[in-house]
Amino acid sequence: MQRVIHIASTRAFLDTVKLDHAIWKNNIYSFLQRGAFNEVINNHSECRLGQWYYHGEGKAFSHLRSYTLMEEPHKTVHEMGREAMSQAKSGNMSEVVTAINAMEEASKKVVIQIDSLMHEITQS
Numbered sequence: 139m140q141r142v143i144h145i146a147s148t149r150a151f152l153d154t155v156k157l158d159h160a161i162w163k164n165n166i167y168s169f170l171q172r173g174a175f176n177e178v179i180n181n182h183s184e185c186r187l188g189q190w191y192y193h194g195e196g197k198a199f200s201h202l203r204s205y206t207l208m209e210e211p212h213k214t215v216h217e218m219g220r221e222a223m224s225q226a227k228s229g230n231m232s233e234v235v236t237a238i239n240a241m242e243e244a245s246k247k248v249v250i251q252i253d254s255l256m257h258e259i260t261q262s
Contacts, residue, residue, distance in 0.1 A: 148259055162180075166179070166219040169223060182217075187248075191208070199255060205255055215244045221240075222238050
């Protein structure tokens with residue numbers, strides 16, 4: 139019973155994290171659209187996933203491949219969101235598009251690794 143509860147709780151958390159990232163990206167798009175280029179954008183260790191990954195219960199899964207593979211694209215999502223804002227502030231729209239595209243590609247990888255992590259957790 140404890141294992142079932144642990145898996146259900148972890149799945150709910152990881153689903154919430156995926157939603158958090160969609161909202162985070164939506165905020166970037168909203169800031170860009172409104173011209174709010176001075177908004178403070180958190181880094182990858184400050185969001186819910188980052189807190190879980192670096193300081194929380196996520197460390198219990200550090201031995202799993204998907205956990206390790208999640209770090210770099212997660213970091214890239216945040217870096218590219220911040221870069222898009224910086225480039226927009228400078229008026230360099232072609233670089234904004236480049237940063238947004240990189241953010242979206244990295245975001246896809248994060249979701250894949252979250253799903254893979256959940257699979258690894260249920261299989262172990």
